[in-house]
Each structure stands twice: as structure tokens, then as C-alpha cells.
Amino acid sequence: MNVLLIGGGGREHALAWKLMQSPQAGVVYCSPGNPGMRGVVTVPEGTLAELADFAVAHQVGLTMVGPEAPLCAGIVDEFRRRGLRIVGPDQYAAQLEGSKSFAKQFMQRHGLPTAASWHFTAEEPALACVRQRGAPLVVKADGLAAGKGVVVATTVAEAEAAVRACFGGAFGAAGASVLIEECLFGEEASIIALCDGKTIVPLATSQDHKRAGDGDTGPNTGGMGAYSPAPVVTPELEQVIDAQIMQPFLRGCQADGLDFRGVIYAGLMLTAQGPKVLEFNVRFGDPETQAILARLDSDLLEALVATADGRLAEVELVWSPKPAVCVVMASEGYPNKYRKGDPIRGIDAAEATGAVVFQAGTRIENGQTVTSGGRVLGVTALGQDIAEAVANAYQAVELISWPGAWYRRDIAHRALQRDKQR
Secondary structure, eight states, rough: OOOEEEEEEEHHHHHHHTTHHHHHOOOOOEEOOTTTOOOEOOOOOHHHHHHHHHHTTEEEEEEEESSSHHHHTTTTHHHHHOOEEEEEOOOOTTTHHHHHHHHHHHHHHHTTOOOOOEHHHHHHHHHHHHHOOOSSSSEEEEETTTTTTEEEEHHHHHHHHHHHHHHHTTTTTSSSEEEEEOOOOOOEEOOOOOOOOOEEEOOOOBBEEEEEEHHHHHHEEEEEEEEOOOOOOOHHHHHHIIIIHHHHHHHHHHHHOOOOOEEEEEEEEEEEEEEEEEEEEOOOOOTTHHHHHBBBSOOOHHHHHHHTTTTTGOOOBBSSOOOOEEEEEEEEETTTSSSOOOBBBBBHHHHHHHHHEEEEEEEEEEEEEEEEESSEEEEEOSSHHHHHHHHHHHHHTTOOOOOBBOSSSSTTTTHHHHHOOO
């Protein structure tokens, strides 16, 4: 079966890497892909109609959408109109990520635990809310902001600045309306699941590291690393999450008539009152996917086909007991204005250790792989335990270099701490 993968980042590299391992896979195409995707046929970016034309012309049996933007633009609607098999929610259901207010209303309507919130389409009422509620607060651009439209404000002044930034155009159209939420406290975890409209199947647990700096300090980023499994999500807590969040999500989709045959990502805060939903994404997380797929021993393509066809109940996912750790290497200046065009050295040496280097922000220039994005690489390794996985990942990271490269040095610190406390 020929496969078309949409996207070109680290998440898509990990998906391509895993899809290539399927005995059912024919040619794996990726639009636009990246230089690290060995064996994948990269094709230019195109309009939704052009991508559907490509799928027809090249007898693509399954299309997998990596990023959120094409989903929110309606790529699933376009492909399904042509009778093409594709994994993802339709445009209406994709608002669960594309509009934070839409997602919040869905959660409230169907009884999913989440933070209290207030929605505004003008700056002054939003500022008045901030002053009335006081800090801490979370300020969110309502639309898609590439993972950067969220500010956890510890003071009123920070919250006011975040509101002004949104309405001032810092996040483009995404900030035309703003959600202000109560600040939840606890430990975060990511639950990513496949959903075919009738069945929901969680993948292995994982934990992302959103803050730029060690010790979870600094600004929010798209994610500086991840590990799987997340020991904070015990088997007992998994049952609670399934009963209170995943199954109500599925029933809510059914009640609202949402055509959801794709991937749902629930970002959770594990509070003293129980798990609460911080956000929904309607696609695989990045960099959680890199860590999760490194542990998947069963056939990803088979599972995705079953998701698109409504046969997910027939599929059993098999996971390696070995933990995986992904460390993101970033360009100087990220998550703000960052450098580009720096030559990258050491990828082959890093992979010779047994790690997998997923490329996210790279391009080829004069035959050399150079940086072209903020998050450049996701260096991923397995281990017999979490400490070994961490050591293996950082051993590989230290073999890679370019001017200004940086990374967090404490990925999986919570899991390591738990190990010490046993």
C-alpha cells in the first residue's frame, strides 16, 4: 500500500520512520518531508486539491496528516470527497484544536474536567477580567499559534502583557480572541489516542517538556523533549483518565456528530482534585511522538488503516517495555528569533550509538545538512530503564554540534526522581 504523509517536522520524520517498517507499506511519500527521511520519496507542498490529485495519481492507499494546519483547513473533507482513505478529523471536528473556545465549550458540554475559563474578543474586557481575577492566570490565543500562544502568567502585569500581545497581533489571527483560564497546579502528562468514532485506543503514555530552560523555567516552546512511559500515570490513573476523559470525549463526539477518525491528544494537568484537560490537539504530539513510536513494536500502518476504516477494535498495539527519551536540540535564539543556515555535524556518529536522530528543522545546502528551524533535531534513544535511556540519548546528543546549538539537560528529570524515591 502506498502511503502519503503530510508534513516535514520531527513528528513526521518519526511517523515516516515507523511507517517504513510496515510489511504492508509500498512507496512512502511525504509532502514536503525533510532531508533525514531515508527511503521516503519527498514531494513538493501543494494545495489540498493538488495533494488529493497526487494521492489519486500515485494510488495512495492511506494518507496520514502530521500537522494541525491542514486538518483545520479541511484536508480530510477534500480527500474523503474523492473517496480517499485519510487519518484525521474533518474540518469541523478539527476545531477542537483550531479554536480553544470551541474545545472548552465541548468539554463543558460533555462533562470533561477542565479549568474554569473566560472568553474575550476585545482587549479591554479581557484586561478587566485579569484585574478582577488576579494572578496566576493562563492567557491563550484562541486560534492556532504553533504551540506558542499560551502564557502562564504569575503576576497581573504578565497576564496584561499577554492579553495585549494577543490583541496586538503577536500571534496573527490566532490572537483575535483570547481565552483566560484559572491556573491549574500539578504535573503534566500527555495522553495520545487513536479514535475511529466508535472506539478509542490510548497509546503509550508520555510527558513533554514545554519550558525552554532546565527545571521547567523560561518561556513556553513547542516542546524541548519527551519521554515514554510517564510513570506519573499509574495503571490506576490510566483507568481514571479513560473513564473521566477519553470515554466522555468519544461519547461527546458521537453526541455532537463529529466525524473523528484520527488522533486525539489530551494535554492533562494531574491536579490534587484529579486529572484535568489543559488542551486538545487533533494530531500526534511533537516531540512525544518520537518517544512513543520508538517503543511501538506493532504495525503502525495497520493501526492507522483500521482507524480510518472504523475497525480500530480489531487492532492490538504492542509496546516495548524499554523506556524512550527524546532530547530536542534547538537553534540559538529559539523560541524567539533564531539563527538559520548553520552546518550540522555528527548526526551519523550519533546514530552509530543506536539512537535515532529525527530531523525537524533542517535543509540541504551545498550537499551539507544545515539548520532551518528553531527546533532542529529530536535525538531519541531507548534503554533498559529510564536512567539508561536518558544516558543513551545524551551520549548521542553530545556527538552533534553546530554554532549556537542548545538543549535542555534535564529531560525526564521527574521520572528519574521517581526512580530514586523507590
